[in-house]
Every structure is written in structure tokens, then in C-alpha cells.
Amino acid sequence: MKKKLLAGLIALSLATLMPQASHVLLAEDFGANEDYYWNLCSKSTEDPQVSATCKSFSNYLSEKSNQLKNQVDNMNQDIDSIRNNIDMVQKEINSQQKIIDNLNAMIEKNNETIQRIQGVIEQLKEDIKQTESDIEKRDKQIKDRMRSEQVSIGTNVYIEFMMGAKDLVDMVRIADGIERITENDQDEIKALEADKEKLNQQKSEQDRLMDDQEKARQRNVENKAVAEKAKAEQEKLQVEWRKQEADLLEKIRSANAANSAVQSQIAVLKNVHYQQSDGWIHPVPGMTYVSAGTWAYPGGGTHLGMDFAAGVGTPIRAPIGGVILYANNPAPTYGGYLGNWVGHPAGGGNTVQLVGTVKGTTYAVSFFHMAQENFAASPGAGVAQGTYLGGVGHSGNSTGAHLHLEIINLGDMSVDEAIDRFRANGADFAWGTGWNSTATSCGVKGYAPCRERPEDFIGY
Ligand SMILES: [Zn+2]
Numbered sequence: 001m002k003k004k005l006l007a008g009l010i011a012l013s014l015a016t017l018m019p020q021a022s023h024v025l026l027a028e029d030f031g032a033n034e035d036y037y038w039n040l041c042s043k044s045t046e047d048p049q050v051s052a053t054c055k056s057f058s059n060y061l062s063e064k065s066n067q068l069k070n071q072v073d074n075m076n077q078d079i080d081s082i083r084n085n086i087d088m089v090q091k092e093i094n095s096q097q098k099i100i101d102n103l104n105a106m107i108e109k110n111n112e113t114i115q116r117i118q119g120v121i122e123q124l125k126e127d128i129k130q131t132e133s134d135i136e137k138r139d140k141q142i143k144d145r146m147r148s149e150q151v152s153i154g155t156n157v158y159i160e161f162m163m164g165a166k167d168l169v170d171m172v173r174i175a176d177g178i179e180r181i182t183e184n185d186q187d188e189i190k191a192l193e194a195d196k197e198k199l200n201q202q203k204s205e206q207d208r209l210m211d212d213q214e215k216a217r218q219r220n221v222e223n224k225a226v227a228e229k230a231k232a233e234q235e236k237l238q239v240e241w242r243k244q245e246a247d248l249l250e251k252i253r254s255a256n257a258a259n260s261a262v263q264s265q266i267a268v269l270k271n272v273h274y275q276q277s278d279g280w281i282h283p284v285p286g287m288t289y290v291s292a293g294t295w296a297y298p299g300g301g302t303h304l305g306m307d308f309a310a311g312v313g314t315p316i317r318a319p320i321g322g323v324i325l326y327a328n329n330p331a332p333t334y335g336g337y338l339g340n341w342v343g344h345p346a347g348g349g350n351t352v353q354l355v356g357t358v359k360g361t362t363y364a365v366s367f368f369h370m371a372q373e374n375f376a377a378s379p380g381a382g383v384a385q386g387t388y389l390g391g392v393g394h395s396g397n398s399t400g401a402h403l404h405l406e407i408i409n410l411g412d413m414s415v416d417e418a419i420d421r422f423r424a425n426g427a428d429f430a431w432g433t434g435w436n437s438t439a440t441s442c443g444v445k446g447y448a449p450c451r452e453r454p455e456d457f458i459g460y
Contacts, residue, residue: 030060042268044416051273055384058269061262068259075252082245089238096231103224110217117210124203131196135189142185270382274321275415276357277385280457283367284392284403286314291402294453295438302438305366305406306454312371312401313391319365319458321385322356323415325422326429327377329370329390336369336398343368345429348404349396352377352389353429355410355418362413363452364422366429368404369395407457408433411448 030037041054292298292307312333329350331342336349343349350370354377356363371393383389394401408431410418422428431449433440442450 030057038265041273042265044272044414048276051276054269054273058266058273061266061269065259065262065266068255068262072252072255072259075248075255079245079248079252082241082248086238086241086245089234089241093231093234093238096227096234099227100224100231103220103227107217107220107224110213110220114210114213114217117206117213121203121206121210124199124206128196128199128203131192131199135192135196138185138189138192142189145185267382270384271323271380272382274356274382274384275323277320277322277359279358280319281317281385282458283316283319283365283405284308284310284314285317286310287392287403291400293455295441302436304435304438304451305368305404306458308392308403308405310392310401310403312393313374316367316370316389316392316403318354318356318383318385318387318389320354320356320358320363321387322354322365322383323419324352324377324379324381324383325355325364325419326351326353326427327375327379327389329372329375331372331393331395333371333373333391333393333395336394336396336400338397338399340397343396344427345435347397348429349398350375350390350393351396351429353422353427354383354389355415355422357415360412362410362415362418364408364410364418364429364431366404366406366408368406369393369398369402371395405454405458407452407454409442409448409450409452413448 037054037057040050041057045051045054287308287310289309290307291309292303294306295303297303326344328344331349333350335342340349341347343351345351348366348368350372352367352370354365354367356365367389369392370389371391372395373391375390376387377383377389392401392403398404406429408429410431413421421431425432430451433445433449433451438444438451440449440451442448442452
């Protein structure tokens with residue numbers, strides 16, 4: 001059900017592109033019944049009606065192929081813009097990463113500084129402790145000395161002996177002794193106290209530095225978190241873009257696969273259905289004039305074909321649809337002269353032979369003296385009427401740029417049979433009619449294979 005609906009949609013979209021009303025109906029028909037038409041058209045048929053339908057089916061497939069190709073082109077453009085986005089996001093990720101790296105380095109430095117200050121502070125703490133202990137020791141020494149001096153003075157308690165002086169002289173002696181003690185020793189204590197104060201100041205300066213470092217570190221850690229968040233967001237975006245890229249690549253792969261399947265279908269249909277034509281078209285529409293007719297050259301002598309003079313490179317088109325039996329371009333485009341026997345048949349230069357059917361009669365058509373460059377014919381290929389085969393040249397046994405065209409009537413021989421016989425007879429372009437006589441012309445001989453006068457088919 002779903003599949004049918006899809007096919008209908010494709011048919012509808014194709015129908016809108018079809019230039020002619022009659023094709024709209026056919027296109028819708030083809031889209032909904034591809035399998036049916038493929039089964040009908042991939043086999044050989046003698047029915048011209050079926051063949052015509054199958055040519056339309058082939059056109060439908062070409063249109064489908066173009067659509068797939070356009071889809072691929074569009075998706076490739078989308079992928080380009082997605083890849084631009086991925087690049088842009090990548091740049092953003094890189095710059096955030098750079099910021100993070102810088103902040104990491106700064107935090108590392110903060111940590112080192114903090115550790116160093118920590119060491120200094122520890123040292124200062126120890127120094128302070130040492131100084132405190134020195135002060136205490138000195139204090140104790142003084143007190144001990146005072147005590148012992150008090151003992152030598154004869155009193156136990158300082159205040160007691162001050163107050164308990166026997167007389168004024170004794171008191172002055174005592175007071176002198178106290179002053180002497182305090183002058184020396186208390187200076188020392190004061191110096192120690194000053195040291196301690198200095199150390200404390202140093203420590204509080206270090207504490208302040210430590211505080212600054214910790215604040216700086218905190219700021220760096222916060223900034224790093226911001227950068228990491230921004231980076232994570234960009235990475236999330238990039239994952240999304242990459243997913244879209246992968247989806248598109250898969251769609252492109254699948255459209256390309258579908259297109260090559262359609263292309264091979266078209267190739268098969270060309271081989272099967274371009275073999276029949278309703279009439280002949282001109283092989284060199286861009287010719288300047290007919291330089292020699294059949295069966296004689298203007299100056300005398302047998303001429304088995306028709307010569308179309310045209311500039312080198314003038315396009316040569318298949319005058320009927322068919323299958324290429326032979327195609328080879330070994331000769332230089334401008335290499336022609338009388339008696340130059342390069343090519344097959346000898347003297348043909350760059351040559352092609354095509355076999356196809358017109359209104360039920362099969363014909364072999366030969367093209368001689370073609371250009372070496374832009375040679376588009378390849379053996380075994382099915383070609384539609386009007387297909388470009390190559391350019392006019394001046395190769396082989398030729399006196400100037402022209403196309404020499406010959407037509408052999410093969411009667412009711414099928415194209416498949418013609419292909420087999422051509423192979424079996426060593427690619428005989430003349431089909432047994434020879435190269436010297438008009439006795440094998442259809443007019444004289446009367447039955448196939450016989451040589452036709454191209455003038456009878458090609459208007460000029
Ligand atoms: Zn000729």
C-alpha cells in the first residue's frame with residue numbers, strides 16, 4: 001500500500017515535468033507500473049506498437065534518472081554547507097580548548113604559588129615559634145637571675161625587699177641592681193619582641209598574598225567551567241551536524257545506487273528497442289553539399305556510396321535507431337590521401353557500422369572517413385535515431401573532409417541474427433555484395449543482401 005502511494009507520488013512529480021499532455025498519462029502509467037513495463041520492454045519484440053511504448057518507457061526512465069541525479073546534486077550542496085558548519089563549530093571548539101588550556105596553565109601556576117607561599121608561611125610560623133621560645137627562655141633566665149640575686153640580697157620577693165630595705169643606701173643598692181638587670185636584659189627582650197613583630201607582619205603579608213592567589217585560582221576555575229560548558233555545547237552541535245552529514249551520505253549512496261540501476265535498465269532498453277525506426281533522418285544535417293552520388297563519381301568510376309562534404313568535426317547522427325556492429329578510430333583525422341588503406345574496411349579510416357530496422361526491413365549503414373577526435377560510437381551499444389556518433393573527418397582513402405555513407409538491405413533478417421552473421425563473417429561491411437560491382441545493387445539483384453542507393457532514403 002505504502003509502496004504504491006510512493007510510486008504514485010513519483011509519477012505525479014514526473015508528470016509535471018513532462019512537456020506534452022500525452023506523456024503525462026504515460027508517465028503516470030509508467031510510475032505506477034514500472035515492473036509491468038520492465039517485463040514487457042526488456043524482451044525483444046517485433047511489434048512496433050510495443051516498441052514505441054517501450055521507447056516512451058525508456059524516456060520516463062531517463063527522466064527518473066535525471067531526477068535522481070538532481071537529488072544527488074542538491075544533497076551534495078547540502079553536505080557542503082553542513083561541512084562548512086562542522087568546520088565553523090570545530091574552530092569554535094578549538095578556540096574554547098585554547099582558553100581551557102591557558103586557564104589550566106594559570107591554575108597550575110596558582111597552585112605552585114600557593115604551595116610556595118604555604119612553605120614560606122610554615123617557615124615564618126616556625127621562626128615565630130622559635131622567637132617566642134627565645135623570648136620565653138630569656139625571660140626565664142632574667143627571672144631566674146633576679147631570683148638568685150634576690151637570694152644574694154637576702155630577700156625572697158622583689159617587692160618585699162624593696163619595701164623592706166634596711167636603709168636608704170641599701171635600697172639604692174638594690175634599686176641599682178634591679179635597673180642594671182632590666183637595662184641589659186629587657187633591651188634584649190625588646191629586640192626579640194621586635195623580631196617577633198616583624199615576623200608576624202611578614203606572615204600576615206604572606207597570608208594576604210595567599211588569599212590573593214586563592215581568589216585568582218577560584219576565578220580561573222570558574223572561567224574554565226564557563227569555557228568547558230561552551231565547548232560541550234559546540235561539541236553537541238557538531239555531533240548533530242555529523243549525524244545529518246551521515247544521513248545525507250546514506251541518502252546519496254542510495255540515490256546513486258537507484259540511478260545506476262535505472263541507467264542499466266535504460267541501456268538494456270536501448271539495445272532492445274532502438275532497433276526500429278519509422279523512417280530515415282539526415283546523417284549530416286550540417287553538410288555543405290553532396291560531393292559524389294551513387295553509383296558513380298562525377299569524374300567517372302564506380303562509387304558504392306554517397307558523399308556528404310562537410311567541415312571536419314561536423315556532427316554525424318544515426319539516421320536510424322539500432323545497434324552499433326563495429327566502431328574503430330585508429331586513423332588521424334586529417335591523414336587522408338588517395339591510396340591510404342588505413343582502417344577497416346581498408347581505406348575507410350575511422351569507421352562505424354550500424355544495424356537497425358525501418359518499417360520491418362533491416363539495414364546495415366556504414367560511415368567512413370570519420371574524425372578521430374570526439375568519436376562517440378562503441379560496439380554493442382544501442383543508439384536512438386539521431387544519436388551523435390562522431391564528427392566528419394578526412395581519414396583513410398579520402399581526398400577531403402566528407403562522410404561516405406553506404407546502406408546494405410538485409411531484408412527480413414532480425415537485428416539479433418544480423419549481429420551473429422556480422423561476427424561470423426569477419427565484420428564484412430559489404431555483407432557479401434563485394435566492393436567493385438553494381439550488380440549486387442537491390443535494383444539489379446532484387447533480393448537481400450543487396451546495396452541500396454542512399455539517395456533513395458536520405459533527402460538532400
Ligand atoms: Zn565516397
